[in-house]
Amino acid sequence: xxxxxxxxxxxxxxxxFDIIAKSDVFVIYDxxxxxxxxxxxxxxxxxxxxxxxxxxxxxxxxxxxxxxxxETAHDLWVKKHKSSIQANYAKAKCFKEMRDYVFxxxxxxxxxxxxxxxxxxxxxxxxxxDIDTKIIDSRELSLRGDRVEKxxxxxxxxxxxxxxxxxxxxxxxxxxxxxxxxxxVEWMDYNGxxxxxxxxxxxDHAVTILDLLFNEGDQARMFLKN
Numbered sequence: 001x002x003x004x005x006x007x008x009x010x011x012x013x014x015x016x017f018d019i020i021a022k023s024d025v026f027v028i029y030d031x032x033x034x035x036x037x038x039x040x041x042x043x044x045x046x047x048x049x050x051x052x053x054x055x056x057x058x059x060x061x062x063x064x065x066x067x068x069x070x071e072t073a074h075d076l077w078v079k080k081h082k083s084s085i086q087a088n089y090a091k092a093k094c095f096k097e098m099r100d101y102v103f104x105x106x107x108x109x110x111x112x113x114x115x116x117x118x119x120x121x122x123x124x125x126x127x128x129x130d131i132d133t134k135i136i137d138s139r140e141l142s143l144r145g146d147r148v149e150k151x152x153x154x155x156x157x158x159x160x161x162x163x164x165x166x167x168x169x170x171x172x173x174x175x176x177x178x179x180x181x182x183x184x185v186e187w188m189d190y191n192g193x194x195x196x197x198x199x200x201x202x203x204d205h206a207v208t209i210l211d212l213l214f215n216e217g218d219q220a221r222m223f224l225k226n
Contacts, residue, residue, distance in 0.1 A: 030138070
C-alpha cells in the first residue's frame with residue numbers, strides 16, 4: 001500500500017499526476033497554512049513570449065489561514081483563463097480534441113473554495129489520464145501530532161507500508177520515524193521525462209499538465225512515468 005500526501009495545486013504539472021499514479025491512495029493535505037505566490041492558486045502555460053501565469057484571485061487571507069479556508073475573490077478569472085488558454089494553444093496539435101473537455105471543467109465550477117476548485121481539476125484530469133488512484137481529503141483522517149507525525153498518522157490509518165514523498169521533503173522528513181512504525185519512505189524521482197511536441201521552444205517540463213494535454217491529446221499518458 002503506497003500513500004502520498006500533497007497540498008492541492010491549481011492544474012498541476014505532470015509530475016504531480018505521476019506521484020498520484022504511483023500511489024494507491026493520494027491524500028490532499030490542505031490543512032496547512034496557505035502560502036502566497038505559490039502553486040496553490042496559480043500555474044504556468046507556454047506562450048510566444050515565454051511562460052505566463054494563470055492565477056486565481058483569492059480573497060484576503062490571514063497569516064494563519066489554512067488552504068481549505070481560502071476562497072476566490074470573484075468569478076471573472078474563469079473567463080480570463082479560458083481566453084488565455086485559447087489564445088496560446090489554439091494551434092496546438094490536439095487543442096480541438098481536448099478543448100471541450102477542459103473548458104467543461106471550468107464551466108461546471110460552482111464552489112468558491114480554492115481547495116474544491118483544485119480538487120475538481122485534479123480528479124477530472126486523472127479521469128482523462130486513466131489514473132484510478134483513490135483521492136481523499138486529509139480532514140477525513142483527523143490527523144494528530146507535529147508536522148511529520150501527521151504524515152505518519154495518515155499512513156498508519158490508511159494501512160500504508162510505503163510513504164511516497166517529493167524530494168523537497170528531505171529537508172525536514174526523518175525516515176527513521178516512519179521506520180519505527182514499519183513504514184518505508186520512498187522518494188519520487190522527477191528526472192528523465194521525455195520531451196513531447198511542445199509549442200514555443202525551448203522545451204519546458206515545469207508547466208501545467210494542460211500543456212501536455214493540448215499538445216499530445218490521448219497520447220499524454222505515454223509521457224508520464226507511471
